[in-house]
Amino acid sequence: MERLATTYLGMELKNPIIVGSSPLTSSLDKLKKCEDAGAGAVVVKSIFEEQIDHDAAKMISQSEGFVVHADGQDFLEEVSRDYYIDAYLSLVDKATEALDIPVIASVNCRTRGSWLDYVQRFAEVGADALELNYYTLPSDFNRSAQDIEEEYLAVVQEARNRFKLPLSVKMGSQFTALANVIKKFDTMGVDGLVLFNRFYQPDIDIEKLATKSSIVLSGPNDYAQSLQWTALVSAYLNCDICASTGIHSGESLIKLLLSGAKAVQVCSAVMKGGHKVIGDMLQTLSAWMDRHNADSFVDFRGKLAHKRMEDPSQWERAQYMKSLNVEF
């Protein structure tokens, strides 16, 4: 299926389906399974800054006898931190050896912390690119939007300065001036933006009167926001757009490509339907290309992006109008 080939972050992908960072990509066997199912690339399950800190703290709290010694706490923090990082780097290392498709490492971070010190190590173990998943819940009453954005931009800028290979930012959509933030990432030289991450949201168990996990998997109609924003920004940027969230079928994949995405990430669709979903989606794409006499992607990618349309106003609509022809 060479005609399905695309480029993303300067890498050659045999097709535009990337299995996103998730339990589907947390071990070598699982990564290999994604490749065998036909994925064009994989993003390894993230290493979490939060997880590293938590485990360091736990080890320290269980080792009171040890930490009374001078430097004991520092030592344990380092040992714990290195343990998880080394395990992660080893997974990335083995994956890049074993897989023929690009392997993208992923860091989930929430501060401008020590993870930045080892960011170049992902490149050293052979990761083809790094995806940065930075997010803090804007729940602090005393922090302004500007404050939060400046911090976000500073973190990405620092990662950009330190990491010499392709870098992408997997972002959420909750910014007051989303296009402006996207443009700033583009200007600072990130190679790609993943639009959008889907964050965990707690729910309530009304019988136990307690919080509980909400549904974590997306549904097949959840691609709309990614579609709109890919269309709105893709043709105005230097960096690549990778669409993410709610892409469950070949049809939604085609829509995202028409709106200008270079690639898409899938998780929930594979978690629900199994790895064969990847092949099904590629087949739908291929059949669609046949029907439209498209020899390759370039023939149609971004055809319906905002910049390329004679009347792009549909992409800008935010409010419903009575002319929607729906009767209730």
Ligand SMILES: Cc1cc2nc3c(=O)[nH]c(=O)nc-3n(C[C@H](O)[C@H](O)[C@H](O)COP(=O)(O)O)c2cc1C
């Ligand atoms: C159980 C689960 C674990 C996930 N873990 C990560 C993670 O470690 N890092 C990350 O960047 N995204 C993670 N995600 C988010 C997915 O990569 C993806 O962005 C999200 O599920 C939306 O895509 P989808 O609609 O195809 O599922 C996770 C998603 C799920 C459901």
